Amino acid sequence: MSKAHFSKALRVAVTSFCAAGVLAGSVFVGAAVAADRKPEDALKYRKGVLTGLAWHFGPVVAMAKGEAPFDQKQLSERAAAMAALSNMLGEGFIQGTAQGQIDGSRTLPVAFTDSADFQKKLEALQTATAALASASGSVAQGDLGKHVAAIGGSCKACHDTYRAK
Numbered sequence: 001m002s003k004a005h006f007s008k009a010l011r012v013a014v015t016s017f018c019a020a021g022v023l024a025g026s027v028f029v030g031a032a033v034a035a036d037r038k039p040e041d042a043l044k045y046r047k048g049v050l051t052g053l054a055w056h057f058g059p060v061v062a063m064a065k066g067e068a069p070f071d072q073k074q075l076s077e078r079a080a081a082m083a084a085l086s087n088m089l090g091e092g093f094i095q096g097t098a099q100g101q102i103d104g105s106r107t108l109p110v111a112f113t114d115s116a117d118f119q120k121k122l123e124a125l126q127t128a129t130a131a132l133a134s135a136s137g138s139v140a141q142g143d144l145g146k147h148v149a150a151i152g153g154s155c156k157a158c159h160d161t162y163r164a165k
């Protein structure tokens with residue numbers, strides 16, 4: 001593609017993107033973001049966030065169990081990452097992405113029909129990871145287990161109800 005052609009294509013794309021944004025914003029307040037999203041992208045996104053949570057949680061569990069050296073700096077970084085990821089997770093659960101609606105999804109349809117309870121379980125995760133993030137700079141190794149149990153319990157509570165076996 002020539003440079004001139006490319007920049008025209010870009011201009012057209014940007015213009016139509018903005019027009020769609022204005023339109024969506026005026027008609028569906030608050031739904032503009034979700035309306036633009038493809039179900040398969042939302043599935044990839046949430047799996048990425050969940051994989052990230054597990055990635056950081058593993059070494060924290062190991063420290064709590066004494067299976068890895070207690071490292072306060074590493075703990076703080078992982079706790080901050082988990083708190084951030086917890087706040088990013090909800091956005092990945094958009095309508096049309098339940099098991100049976102899209103390949104590869106293990107989210108039971110009830111997550112979308114009982115969304116108030118799903119939201120409560122998400123908030124339990126956010127509360128537990130935020131508590132560890134704020135305590136992580138000073139928490140003793142012996143008290144880490146309580147945080148790990150609270151976080152792990154929030155993962156399990158949601159999985160038991162909303163994740164397909």
Ligand code: HEC
Pocket residue numbers: 043047048050051053054057104105106107108111118121122125151152154155156158159162163164
């Ligand atoms: C609010 C509900 C909820 C919470 C809280 C939650 N999960 Fe999940 N998790 C799910 C659901 C639903 C799935 C299935 C996702 C799908 O395939 O659609 C899942 C899937 C996963 C997966 C598999 C991802 C993949 O690639 O298929 C991992 C790993 C995971 N969760 C880890 C965790 C960890 C670790 C925690 C806690 C720190 C956690 N989850 C907390 C709902 C939750």
